[in-house]
Amino acid sequence: MSIRTCVSPKGKFIYGIHQPSYDVDNLRQNDTIQSLGQYSNGRAHLNQNNYPADDIHIQEADVIYEIPNAFPFKGATYIKKRWADKKKGHLSKIYLTPKPSFSWSQSLSQWADSAEIPDEKASQLLTQLPEAIQLTIALLSNDPKDLIQLAKHVCEFTYDNKNQPTGLKYNESNGRPIIHKPIIFETLVNNPKLPDTYKIAMVLRPGIQGISPIVGEYSSKQSHVYEYLRANSYIPWGHYAANMADDAIRYDIDFLTMEDITGMRHLYYQRTYVHLAKQFHIPINAHRKIIPADELETLRMTILDYLKKSQESLSFNGNLWGWNFGAGYAPNHYRLHASHQQIHQQYAMIPAQIPTNEANVSMKSYACGDLVADFIKDYKHNFGCSFFDAYVQAIKSNRRMDDPDKGPQELIIYADTHIMIYVPKAQTSQWEIQIMPTSAVGNILMADRTMRDALDRGIFITAKILSALNVQLVTHMEYASRFYAEPTDQRLIIAFLPRMPESPGAFSEAQLRWINGHYPEDFAAACRLKLPDIIERSFS
16 A cells, blocks of 8 residues: 555555564674573573574564554554464453552551551651652552641641641742642642542642633532633643532542533533634623533534635634543652543644744644644545545454454444444554544534534543553543534544553654554453443443
8 A cells, every 4th residue: 555554445454464584693702601590499590592502593483463553643553463362362351450559557557566556656657758658658558547647748738626628838938838749749639549628628629729710610410610721831822621620529430420521521612612703703692601502502503604604714723632531650750641630621722823933934733633634635645535434444344363253353342323432453552442423523613412422422431441441541632623614524533542551652652663462352342341331330
């Protein structure tokens, strides 16, 4: 194929098969035979196998499948057959062990022959531990007693007459909270086992993290979400964060409800449509109130009508959406993932053009969905057909690469009339899952209320599936088209990218070479096993 993609115009997946056999000249000069230790019978275990006398002849080395990503800009995935074969037929092996946890206080008591150690003594010892150990306790302890003692050590509280924290003490000179150990503080406030009163006092109450204004709110009997404006953002022109509120604490996907997702996503749709409406000077009756779902749909249709009739192009014609779930620090202070401090989602508008350092020269502002748009244009030019039509056909007619006739064949985890949740043939994260509309809906302006509800449901289901497999850290993102008057054949893709414990991202990943130890069909089957329970508990 002239384009590097696994999707052929015939609607099938194409991939490479490495079957290595090769010779290696032995250029070593010296033998350095040493003992590595000894066997149980006392015989020495030597390293002579590392010093062959002759040239090396590799015969039938491990088979490696090379799968170009469906989208060329995302590289290629490599599946080692020997690794993947071990999981084939053993779906229970496709899981992560739960996060380890312990109680420092309990361990201390056991060390002291079960003697009761006074809280004052235990607290004093905890504060004298090396910071790396304190950080580990902050991250992994499941004992609220540990976490409270540590919290009192890393920051200063105000208390009520029942000795419960009501807030933090502040430095008069700069107006900032008094925090003695910021990294441990940051880790503590992300530990679900920290009592809620401390979470609220340390990080959740509006204003505790700064003066970011609350400019939107979704409230119901079951859920409560605030929309914060991050004005001086790392995203140009600012971004918004739809955070679960301090009276709707959600640190764990197990406690996340469909209503929570609906609330966060409603604020996302509402903000995007309001931005677009203002560009067309469409009047909106929504000052200091939420726009109801039916009125939001009317507004969306009005924007589409203006977009089709207008001769002026939108100055902000794209958007982004994302969600970082999970947090953690290694003892050496390496950050493992973005801090979440409540389940939340982020979004922003993207300008069409921006000025450059050259006078009278502008350039197109970046959006990751543009990479999809450029590729599908090239695909149609080369093959004369729609990429997404071929992609969907390939997903639906998928066959295993190891044995086309044995084992699970399906990549689709869940599907209805509006969306499909599926495992990409070439996963960029070992456990990547994607959501895609079943029709040519490229962005949330093209998505009617039924489609938006389906996307929200898909996000909820996918998050629950990964949580059921004990995933702790996930990055979520949209690949969306720009807002155009007429729809293209581009489809919105929402990617879920778990961070795996032994795949931090290094030499291979920097080259966009993604290494996998399972077949995508087996991972999809493992996800489907979790689906009935999720559907029953959440939607029945």
